[in-house]
Amino acid sequence: MDDMVTTTLAPARPASTPSSARRPLDPAKFRDPMVTAKGERRAGVRLAALRTLWFNTGTLCNITCRNCYIESSPRNDRLAYLSLAEVTSYLDEIARDGLPTEEIGFTGGEPFMNPEIIAMLETCLARGFKALVLTNAMRPMQRLTAPLADLNRRLGAALTIRVSLDHYTREIHEAERGRRSWEKTIAGIEILAGHGFNLAVAGRANTGEDEATLRNGYAALFRNLGIAFHAQDPARLVLFPEMDARIDVPEITEACWGILHKSPDDVMCASSRMVVKRKGAARPAVIACTLLPYEPNSSSGRRSPTPRVRSCSIIRTAPSSASSAAPPAAAADAAIPSPRCRSPSTSTSMPPARQR
Numbered sequence: 001m002d003d004m005v006t007t008t009l010a011p012a013r014p015a016s017t018p019s020s021a022r023r024p025l026d027p028a029k030f031r032d033p034m035v036t037a038k039g040e041r042r043a044g045v046r047l048a049a050l051r052t053l054w055f056n057t058g059t060l061c062n063i064t065c066r067n068c069y070i071e072s073s074p075r076n077d078r079l080a081y082l083s084l085a086e087v088t089s090y091l092d093e094i095a096r097d098g099l100p101t102e103e104i105g106f107t108g109g110e111p112f113m114n115p116e117i118i119a120m121l122e123t124c125l126a127r128g129f130k131a132l133v134l135t136n137a138m139r140p141m142q143r144l145t146a147p148l149a150d151l152n153r154r155l156g157a158a159l160t161i162r163v164s165l166d167h168y169t170r171e172i173h174e175a176e177r178g179r180r181s182w183e184k185t186i187a188g189i190e191i192l193a194g195h196g197f198n199l200a201v202a203g204r205a206n207t208g209e210d211e212a213t214l215r216n217g218y219a220a221l222f223r224n225l226g227i228a229f230h231a232q233d234p235a236r237l238v239l240f241p242e243m244d245a246r247i248d249v250p251e252i253t254e255a256c257w258g259i260l261h262k263s264p265d266d267v268m269c270a271s272s273r274m275v276v277k278r279k280g281a282a283r284p285a286v287i288a289c290t291l292l293p294y295e296p297n298s299s300s301g302r303r304s305p306t307p308r309v310r311s312c313s314i315i316r317t318a319p320s321s322a323s324s325a326a327p328p329a330a331a332a333d334a335a336i337p338s339p340r341c342r343s344p345s346t347s348t349s350m351p352p353a354r355q356r
Contacts, residue, residue: 023248036251043252045264054105054274054290057082057114062140066176069243069291072109079293080277084116086284090275091127103130112140118147125155137163137188149195161192162200168217172207193227206242214239
């Protein structure tokens, strides 16, 4: 079962459906990592090729959001800050093993709170990788405007900054991220646009509006700000379905690939992995599912950049994801594998389920 990830199915549900109208999760589900409650073989996903490597720079964040998949906050340090040396060791492994990795992603927490984030980005970009940073664009990022702008001037063609802006209105955005968060994020977006960064936005599809309405709303916002932004481009404006771990969803079986007309290669964990460093751990671990950083069974454990050491390299990680043994989170508008086995943070080539 090396490199296999088990998965669950999130059915399509209107975002406006009240929680009280939904069935609670069946306690018989997600108990066995290999079979469903009905005894059917659970679907699995193998790592086909490592195209994107994610680094969770730490779970500390400057704000506490209402529905953060990783529970980031100013107090949550369950994932410690990664160091530049640790990041570099994985880049060295990619080079040593000739892995086909094209993109390095940074998520958190708030990545710009990590004291070595600029050096990490410079190292990745200088080695020829594309880099993607997920941020709320608030004060931690704004304090680094000068070095970040200098980096963008020199190496910015391969750098994308994706900002969490939950809705095109202040009221809905602040319902998730707190009072006065709107102005600070908009200010950060204006800074990025003013310095010519490759700008992307992550919004939420949790208001009951259809996709066209959401995209048109963001387009109008950016027009009013005087910022050129292609809101119709799904790589520039990524709309995430909402997740709710309390409601009942089907367990996905091997038969579901045909039912859904999907291939295992369509799932994010077929082409990506994430590096995390759990609090108190001596070294980082590599996990297959970016939404399960705290699950003990979701990682490879000890890992060394030296192939002679008995441990898992980047490409031989996470024998099975804990998403098979834990309640899934339901995606409001998705008829594809559950957000529990997709990332908040993902390559722009594949629509992800959730940003931080």
